[in-house]
Amino acid sequence: MNTxxxxxxxxxxxxxxxxxxxxxxxxxxxxxxLTKPLGSLGTLEDLAxxxxxxxxxxxxxxxxxxxxxxxxxxxxxxxxxxAYPSEVTRQMVLNFLSHGAAVNVLAKxxxxxxxxxxxxxxxxxxxxxxxxxxxxxxxTRNMMREPAMSADELSDALDxxxxxxxxxxxxxxxxxxxxxxxxxxxxxxSAITAALTRExxxxxxxxxxxxxxxxxxxKCLIIEAVxxxxxxxxxxxxxxxxxxxxxxEIAAMTGFILGLAxxxxxxxxxxxxxxxxxxxxFAIAPQVSGYLFAGHQSExxxxxxxxxxxGLKPILALNMRLGEGTGAVLxxxxxxxxxxxxxxxxxxxxxxxxxxxx
Amino acid sequence: MNTxxxxxxxxxxxxxxxxxxxxxxxxxxxxxxLTKPLGSLGTLEDLAxxxxxxxxxxxxxxxxxxxxxxxxxxxxxxxxxxAYPSEVTRQMVLNFLSHGAAVNVLAKxxxxxxxxxxxxxxxxxxxxxxxxxxxxxxxTRNMMREPAMSADELSDALDxxxxxxxxxxxxxxxxxxxxxxxxxxxxxxSAITAALTRExxxxxxxxxxxxxxxxxxxKCLIIEAVxxxxxxxxxxxxxxxxxxxxxxEIAAMTGFILGLAxxxxxxxxxxxxxxxxxxxxFAIAPQVSGYLFAGHQSExxxxxxxxxxxGLKPILALNMRLGEGTGAVLxxxxxxxxxxxxxxxxxxxxxxxxxxxx
Numbered sequence: 001m002n003t004x005x006x007x008x009x010x011x012x013x014x015x016x017x018x019x020x021x022x023x024x025x026x027x028x029x030x031x032x033x034l035t036k037p038l039g040s041l042g043t044l045e046d047l048a049x050x051x052x053x054x055x056x057x058x059x060x061x062x063x064x065x066x067x068x069x070x071x072x073x074x075x076x077x078x079x080x081x082x083a084y085p086s087e088v089t090r091q092m093v094l095n096f097l098s099h100g101a102a103v104n105v106l107a108k109x110x111x112x113x114x115x116x117x118x119x120x121x122x123x124x125x126x127x128x129x130x131x132x133x134x135x136x137x138x139x140t141r142n143m144m145r146e147p148a149m150s151a152d153e154l155s156d157a158l159d160x161x162x163x164x165x166x167x168x169x170x171x172x173x174x175x176x177x178x179x180x181x182x183x184x185x186x187x188x189x190s191a192i193t194a195a196l197t198r199e200x201x202x203x204x205x206x207x208x209x210x211x212x213x214x215x216x217x218x219k220c221l222i223i224e225a226v227x228x229x230x231x232x233x234x235x236x237x238x239x240x241x242x243x244x245x246x247x248x249e250i251a252a253m254t255g256f257i258l259g260l261a262x263x264x265x266x267x268x269x270x271x272x273x274x275x276x277x278x279x280x281x282f283a284i285a286p287q288v289s290g291y292l293f294a295g296h297q298s299e300x301x302x303x304x305x306x307x308x309x310x311g312l313k314p315i316l317a318l319n320m321r322l323g324e325g326t327g328a329v330l331x332x333x334x335x336x337x338x339x340x341x342x343x344x345x346x347x348x349x350x351x352x353x354x355x356x357x358x
Numbered sequence: 359m360n361t362x363x364x365x366x367x368x369x370x371x372x373x374x375x376x377x378x379x380x381x382x383x384x385x386x387x388x389x390x391x392l393t394k395p396l397g398s399l400g401t402l403e404d405l406a407x408x409x410x411x412x413x414x415x416x417x418x419x420x421x422x423x424x425x426x427x428x429x430x431x432x433x434x435x436x437x438x439x440x441a442y443p444s445e446v447t448r449q450m451v452l453n454f455l456s457h458g459a460a461v462n463v464l465a466k467x468x469x470x471x472x473x474x475x476x477x478x479x480x481x482x483x484x485x486x487x488x489x490x491x492x493x494x495x496x497x498t499r500n501m502m503r504e505p506a507m508s509a510d511e512l513s514d515a516l517d518x519x520x521x522x523x524x525x526x527x528x529x530x531x532x533x534x535x536x537x538x539x540x541x542x543x544x545x546x547x548s549a550i551t552a553a554l555t556r557e558x559x560x561x562x563x564x565x566x567x568x569x570x571x572x573x574x575x576x577k578c579l580i581i582e583a584v585x586x587x588x589x590x591x592x593x594x595x596x597x598x599x600x601x602x603x604x605x606x607e608i609a610a611m612t613g614f615i616l617g618l619a620x621x622x623x624x625x626x627x628x629x630x631x632x633x634x635x636x637x638x639x640f641a642i643a644p645q646v647s648g649y650l651f652a653g654h655q656s657e658x659x660x661x662x663x664x665x666x667x668x669g670l671k672p673i674l675a676l677n678m679r680l681g682e683g684t685g686a687v688l689x690x691x692x693x694x695x696x697x698x699x700x701x702x703x704x705x706x707x708x709x710x711x712x713x714x715x716x
Binding site for chain 1: 399445467704708714
């Protein structure tokens, strides 16, 4: 661990305050006055109360929604861990910029601004407009041979996320989804999950974009080998985990989530990869969890383990396993619904509706 | 069973065609060409394929969404089966018309037209604007003493729904949510569920708007008594079930769902009560199920049983138990997302993205 990353660690921990318990209680009291049987809006009431605890009265404002899609390549793809060739990362970034990917369609429909960030794609994007250029390196190193990142590369990638969180605040976004694209990144996310939670590799490793039984077995063996190579014992220090077996986009998302929590901004994580970044952020600063919403339950088996590790319940469960932020953006109309109900419903008193009998 | 209801039964069965299997297959083929790993949009792919099977190419059109909220009172409330007084039905209808209820807020946010229908509220609404006036009777009869409806009343309530389905088609709605308001109607829905499925009453009866353990027990005993009074054996004929232990809003929703299916219109059912209407429609004409989407999984225990009976999987599971169409309207952005992804995503070919390795 180098000095700069240790500074990130300490500095961030000290500057993130948990959401307001006082606002949470005031939100609960208001919810009980709305014209509906007590508690009958279920999870929507929990979501509204959590949002109010994050932003206080500011949540009467309209929602300003954004999704940030972090893209990077992974050296470990040289080991044959993905069903798709790694050039697909570059191709999908171009697809995002042409508005042809799933996340583009969902963001447009639900009025969510989309930002595509190159943190480490193994391609030359220098002359391309519409992309946020923050490349730290053309892909991580192959974690089978050496740590995925040097200490400086990790620090740079975390800083990309922290700075983008500042920029999200300057844009007045109050609900931010975190997504990613990176062929090979379920391998990194599974390694992170095993390193943080000590769950067996075969229980937290899935088919990713579509491995068969044989290649899935190979992926598990590689993750086992990677864990043995880098860690003497588990669970390991979260920033060491991120540096040795993470990814540049995962590190940037970790910094982004920490930065958004510092700015008291609600964050919607997507699937397995972005939740791995959230899990690292949570391991560094547990108070982050109060700012997090889990957009959905992914089909990747490790996702459930990470959500439990952080203490999050998924809003949606639609058997999705696409990434890009799709599950997080799809949950945004639900979160926005919760806030509109909170702000706009009549109360028993204002509507002249009788309350329940004792 | 009177002649007019038997005619509704036979006439409808003959005029509802199942959705197109050919379009379903064409939809599946297109979904596999979109720039995402095969099947990675999970349930969204199933929803899109079902919608295409219902409407064919017409689903490239923009969504025109509506929710119909059917309101009526229930004579069985005289037995003390609800936590709220029955005047709340009238009060909530006024709340709908003042845009203060949960369904109003959700419909506005998600751009869904709202229609409030009086099929049988025990109040004089004659001079009120903005309400669809189709009152059959001021509340059902008390099913503890006599059938909830006469044969003519049932026939009239079914006709209300059938005619509103015609009007929905004339308004070019292609996605229609079905909701309700009626103090006492979970008692009717539980009785319907027991009569159709033969499940034990205590397993399919819940707290409704908020009963305690003691009043819940009373509600179960009343439902047992009602079933014993009206039916010699179970399962009973679905129109007999509707007439003896149903409700005017439930009968109207049954007619509405049958009529929408006849017009090849996608229907989103809400919670326990509207699904009870869908279950009666399904029992009359099983091909209806191809037109149905289950907006959410309600907290009422009988809802799960009815969804399984029809063969529906809920889109959302947010512990809601409010009714009004709230769960159905909340699922509409998910359904709309599925159709936008289907219509707007790039294909591997158009975007120049590599496909998976073998």
